[in-house]
Amino acid sequence: MSQITSKPQDRRTDAELEALLGIARSYTIAGSGNATAIDKDRSPLDHDSTLLRRFADMRFKKVKRRREPGTGVTMINASGYEFEVFENDQPTADDSQPPEFATYLLWYLPKEVREAVTGDLEEEFSIVYNRFGQRKAIIWYYYQVGASFWPFVVSKVQKLVKWGVVGWISEALRRFIS
Amino acid sequence: MGEKKPYLGEFEELVLLAILRLRDNAYGMTIRQTVEEATGRSISIGAIYTTLERLEQKGFVSSRQGEPTPERGGRAKRYFKIEGTGMQALNEAQRVRELLRSGLQPAGGAI
Secondary structure, three states, X not given: OEOEOOXXXXXXXXXXXXXHXXXXXXXXXXXXXXXXXXXXXXXXXHHHHHHHHHHOOOOOOOEEEEEEOOOOEEEEEEOOEEEEEEOOOOOOHHHHOOOHHHHHHHHXXXXXXXXXXXXXXXXXXXXXXXXXXXXXXXXXXXXXXXXHHHHHHHHHHHHHHHHHHHHHHHXXXXXXXX | OOOOOXXXXXXXXXXXXXXXXXXXXXEHHHHHHHHHHHXXXXXXXXXXXXXXXXXXXXXXXXXXXEEEEHHHOOEEXXXXXXXXXXXXXXXXXXXXXXXXXXXXXXXXXXX
């Protein structure tokens, strides 16, 4: 099932209309879903004429496809128009899980914060995943994991330097006194 | 010499204010989101936790283990709350700011 969610732009040619309708059709054929083009404001019965009228006002330039995780919906964006293609195949549970390797890296965080940080990142990963899709969520997750290490490394180095300086002063004093 | 007053860094102040705002729902993720929304800066969860650890060492905040939830992979939340000394430090930081601002002539608009 497809639906138009954005506003029409310029007038389109018949060839463009055909191409655009072809996107929805080819998607139905290529995927395992049962996509049908409808307008969200119209009943499914008059969807073809509605779509054609709407498509007639479009300029067809480029097409982007984005799968919405956890919903079985694929967004098709063509020249500012967005189509939702509902599919039968639901994403697997692993799709919505953060990458295992990045989670494994978090094991090297200090143990006092490890569980809380890992849990927070995993919770937020699902929010980013549902909003922006799997690819962006994975990039976001790796970035967060990488960025999360620095403050702990800097904090550790600061402590080492501090105790190193204290040790050096105490050693100097001990020598001075003796 | 008088009693040494607790010093609060800029980021520590932001984190404390976020905890204050979030009340009973102050844990790493929500604190990070609140500070990010308020400042418009990208902040890592690591930066939040190192600051929280420091604030806890200073006695400004305390933490308790929350309940594990499925969306966190069964991991527990760590909730934070401000202690009395933390409130004092916040008030002191605000007092110092107001003291330094008072009587200043605005250079490029109102301060």
